[in-house]
Amino acid sequence: MKKIFAVIFSILILVASSAVFAPSAFLIATNSNMMTVSLKEKNIFLKDSKKNSTILTNEQDSREKIRLPIVMYHKISIDKKGTYMVNQWQLESDLIAFQKAGYTTVFPSEIISYVKQGKKLPSKPLLLTFDDGHYNNLCYALPLLKKYNVKALMNIIGQFSNNSSLVGDSNPAYSHVTWQQIKELYDSGFFEIGNHSYNMHNYKPRFGIIQKKNETSEEYYTCLKEDIGKLQNKLRLCAGVIPKVFAWPFGEYSTNATNILLSMGFEMFLTCNEGVSFIKKNNPSSLIQLKRINRNGLFSTQELINKLSL
Secondary structure, three states, X not given: OHXXXXXXXXXXXXXXXXXXXXXXXHHHHHHHHHHHHHHHHHHHHHHHHHHOHXXXXXXXXXXXXXXXXXXXXXXXEOOOOEOOEEEHHHHHHHHHHHHHOOOEEOOHHHHXXXXXXXXXXXXOEEEEEEEEXXXXXXXXXXXXXXXXXXXXEEEEOHHHHHHHHHHOOOOOOOOEOOHHHHHHHHHOOXXXXXXXXXXXXXXXXXXXXXXXXXXXXXXXXXXXXXXXHHHHHHHHHHHOOOXXXXXXXXXXXXXXXXXXXXXXXXXXXXXXXXXXXXXXXXXXXXXXXXXXXXXXXXXXXXXXXXXXXX
């Protein structure tokens, strides 16, 4: 009887032990499964992040200032080149070289977001600008921007675009983008749009936006606001965009003109001064009178890359 009782007692202990430890074993298995799901969800998110960079737009940048090279393009041709013209093969060579050198192109809106809100920028940001709104930029540059997933800014001269819109002749040799084509460029997702004045890209009666000798401050203020405002309004109507960037015609600027345009809502100003600028977090003045490097078609791609690092 004692042996039978001992066996029964041992069995009861084993049953009790199973009852106590089974829930723990279940919880561990459940946590393991939860952990696996969590890791899978994290991996899915990381993959989505690579597909869509906008997921990371709220990420803050720890850098207090960033070096910002800006390249200034004008005309793009099939095979010609000059001081303010590169051919399509040179442009493609540039785009490949930028990526190999570790640069990532950005929009002006991203630059402004870094300065004003501390939003994250790539480790080596690069801004590409196309001045004057040449139609050949649409013909030859846009396909290459799409091919290499490159962002850029086009600075429009209103009178030139209006002339091309009225004539209806789109010729890569001499035309400028029409109002409808500006919308197409903006809607493509590869171009943001800047203001290069409506009709102040002239040598006379004033040189660019410079105040005339006998012009009063009130007259100058009115003239500048009417011209720049006219293009702002036209771009809003035709493309649904209100530019925050102003490129000074011929690179000519003044403190007075800058203050007037700041009051109109512009935040970034581009000069023709050769060099590279630094932008600073929480310092909007670092967006004023930014230097650029003219892409001279008589120079090689490697010479351009060398200039970016100076």
